[in-house]
Amino acid sequence: MSAKTYDKQNPAFYALLVALVVMAIGPIFMMLTTSLKLNVDITSDTSSLLFMPTLHNYETVLCDYLWYEAPNVDYCDKTFGRALVNSLIIALISTALTLVIGCMAAYAIVRFRFMGRDTVSLTTLMMRMVPPAVLLVPVFGIWTFQFGLDGTRGGIILVYVAMNLPFVIWILQSFIVQVPIQLEEAARMDGAGPFQVFFLVVLPIIKPGLAAASIFTFRVAWNEFLLANALADRNSRTVPVTIVNSLTEYDIDWGVIMATGMLLAIPPIIFTFVASRQIITGMTAGAVKG
Amino acid sequence: MQTANVNRLTPYLFLAPAAIVMGVALLYPVGYMIYASFLDWNPSQRIGEAEFVGLRNYTKLLTDEAFRESFFVTLKFASIVVSLEMLLGVGLALLLDRNIRGMSTLRTLFILPMMIAPIVVGLMWRYMYHPTVGIFNRTLKSWGFEPIPWLSDGSWAFASVIIADVWQWTPFIFILSLAALQSLPQSAMEAARIDGANGWQLIWFVKLPLMMPVLIVTLLLRLIDAFKVLEVILVMTNGGPGLSTEILSLRISRTASEFRELGEAAAMSNYLLILLMILTAAMFLYNKAMEARAARLRAAAEADL
Numbered sequence: 001m002s003a004k005t006y007d008k009q010n011p012a013f014y015a016l017l018v019a020l021v022v023m024a025i026g027p028i029f030m031m032l033t034t035s036l037k038l039n040v041d042i043t044s045d046t047s048s049l050l051f052m053p054t055l056h057n058y059e060t061v062l063c064d065y066l067w068y069e070a071p072n073v074d075y076c077d078k079t080f081g082r083a084l085v086n087s088l089i090i091a092l093i094s095t096a097l098t099l100v101i102g103c104m105a106a107y108a109i110v111r112f113r114f115m116g117r118d119t120v121s122l123t124t125l126m127m128r129m130v131p132p133a134v135l136l137v138p139v140f141g142i143w144t145f146q147f148g149l150d151g152t153r154g155g156i157i158l159v160y161v162a163m164n165l166p167f168v169i170w171i172l173q174s175f176i177v178q179v180p181i182q183l184e185e186a187a188r189m190d191g192a193g194p195f196q197v198f199f200l201v202v203l204p205i206i207k208p209g210l211a212a213a214s215i216f217t218f219r220v221a222w223n224e225f226l227l228a229n230a231l232a233d234r235n236s237r238t239v240p241v242t243i244v245n246s247l248t249e250y251d252i253d254w255g256v257i258m259a260t261g262m263l264l265a266i267p268p269i270i271f272t273f274v275a276s277r278q279i280i281t282g283m284t285a286g287a288v289k290g
Numbered sequence: 291m292q293t294a295n296v297n298r299l300t301p302y303l304f305l306a307p308a309a310i311v312m313g314v315a316l317l318y319p320v321g322y323m324i325y326a327s328f329l330d331w332n333p334s335q336r337i338g339e340a341e342f343v344g345l346r347n348y349t350k351l352l353t354d355e356a357f358r359e360s361f362f363v364t365l366k367f368a369s370i371v372v373s374l375e376m377l378l379g380v381g382l383a384l385l386l387d388r389n390i391r392g393m394s395t396l397r398t399l400f401i402l403p404m405m406i407a408p409i410v411v412g413l414m415w416r417y418m419y420h421p422t423v424g425i426f427n428r429t430l431k432s433w434g435f436e437p438i439p440w441l442s443d444g445s446w447a448f449a450s451v452i453i454a455d456v457w458q459w460t461p462f463i464f465i466l467s468l469a470a471l472q473s474l475p476q477s478a479m480e481a482a483r484i485d486g487a488n489g490w491q492l493i494w495f496v497k498l499p500l501m502m503p504v505l506i507v508t509l510l511l512r513l514i515d516a517f518k519v520l521e522v523i524l525v526m527t528n529g530g531p532g533l534s535t536e537i538l539s540l541r542i543s544r545t546a547s548e549f550r551e552l553g554e555a556a557a558m559s560n561y562l563l564i565l566l567m568i569l570t571a572a573m574f575l576y577n578k579a580m581e582a583r584a585a586r587l588r589a590a591a592e593a594d595l
Contacts (some may be wrong), residue, residue, distance in 0.1 A: 003408050006406060007389045017396070020382070024400050027414045027457065043423055054595065105308035116558050120305065125574060127316050129566045131518035133539035134559040137552050138319035160320035162315030166307055194300045223407035226543060228327040240409040244525065245443065254417060261410040276398040281463070284469040
């Protein structure tokens with residue numbers, strides 16, 4: 001622990017802090033506890049804090065992927081397990097592609113003077129604001145009638161890469177600017193070509209930037225619903241699509257749906273804990289550097 | 291930077307993959323959408339079979355009560371959530387900008403809401419707003435109050451989706467304001483303190499003005515995002531009851547999938563896009579102005595030396 005000294009604070013200040021933390025994570029905690037409850041406990045009138053935690057809802061959701069026979073799941077619905085695999089594949093591949101492609105573009109914009117540089121940079125900025133709802137109609141039409149990509153994972157990956165690129169290019173620029181140019185020049189002197197300089201010198205230095213960019217990209221690809229819903233068929237559905245499909249007007253199985261929500265929330269929560277510093281730097285780069 | 295082994299093509303080689311992907315999957319669709327907005331087109335037709343109707347979709351929308359309503363709902367939603375989030379987020383940052391133990395853990399906990407899928411956020415809140423099993427009405431009931439129709443009454447539903455959005459996105463403003471505050475020059479603060487400024491004066495006359503550039507960009511970023519909100523509302527109310535929470539994105543997706551009017555949905559998307567373009571242009575111009583101002587200040591400082 002550092003030898004940093006802390007200012008003494010008023011007890012009321014700490015009370016306020018506790019209240020704020022409860023407000024921030026209370027709903028998440030509630031989702032977690034509900035996912036561990038049987039429906040009897042969810043609907044019962046008595047205190048909601050005293051209950052026997054059970055993994056039953058998770059067993060129902062993941063029935064297809066359990067290494068043991070879940071004793072009390074009598075009907076196994078394979079929808080969710082399949083969606084989870086789809087979500088993972090789509091989010092991971094699109095994140096990797098976005099990073100490589102975005103990084104190269106950001107490097108070109110920062111380090112080279114070339115014709116059309118301002119146009120590229122402005123177009124990127126403008127593309128950043130295109131909301132998924134606006135892409136809905138054309139992407140549905142083009143993917144179905146022209147590219148023949150509807151219902152494939154590749155089709156969804158392509159949209160996500162395109163959607164995430166503007167943001168990734170934007171935040172990586174502010175990281176690349178900080179790479180000392182002397183390092184690159186030294187590598188050049190040793191005879192490295194521009195691609196070698198990029199992959200061997202620049203990329204290792206901007207790792208924190210890459211971490212931030214990958215988390216933001218993964219988050220979008222993992223969480224997106226609208227376009228996935230328009231493009232996916234039975235076999236390429238992602239988790240958000242399955243969740244919305246299983247929501248009915250009445251009579252929602254809250255335990256199961258909260259377990260599903262929890263499974264969708266876990267990867268982003270883990271990322272947040274592992275890389276909160278990078279996430280905050282990444283967000284700040286977006287706003288402070290403009 | 292021009293050396294022997296960098297030829298003129300290199301930058302274009304670096305840009306090519308991004309340009310191709312964005313061209314194929316962003317620019318082309320946007321162009322396609324602009325074209326589609328002039329057609330009477332439904333999902334069972336290929337676009338070539340659709341009839342060209344000129345500006346009919348656009349003019350029809352102007353007199354369409356439901357579209358006007360959702361445009362209004364979107365504006366109202368975006369302006370209310372962004373004002374609330376700015377007030378709360380900046381306020382929290384000013385309050386928590388002190389030297390306290392566990393600050394980084396605190397910040398991690400605060401950014402959790404914005405990392406969670408909007409679909410899941412919608413689910414959590416729909417559960418909490420549930421008329422019988424939800425925590426709010428349970429608590430009200432145990433204290434002897436009447437239950438509140440959180441999602442089943444128009445005005446309450448609108449307030450409920452605002453609360454959920456404020457919960458998810460206040461942390462965004464908070465984190466950015468805190469970062470801005472912590473990078474303020476200490477010298478300005480000390481000078482003000484020596485001049486006898488009290489806490490409020492320090493905030494009002496020193497901190498806030500110095501934070502302003504970051505705050506404005508933050509505001510614009512958040513505003514642009516607030517116009518794109520969809521999933522949380524879709525899960526919580528699906529636009530209802532009536533049209534009370536039907537924001538533009540929902541209207542677009544419903545027009546496309548339920549009413550099967552792709553041309554009209556495209557025209558609607560264009561209206562939304564124009565709105566967002568104005569906001570983005572504002573942000574871009576503001577950034578340019580700030581850069582120019584910084585350059586002037588730098589030049590003035592150098593001239594002084």
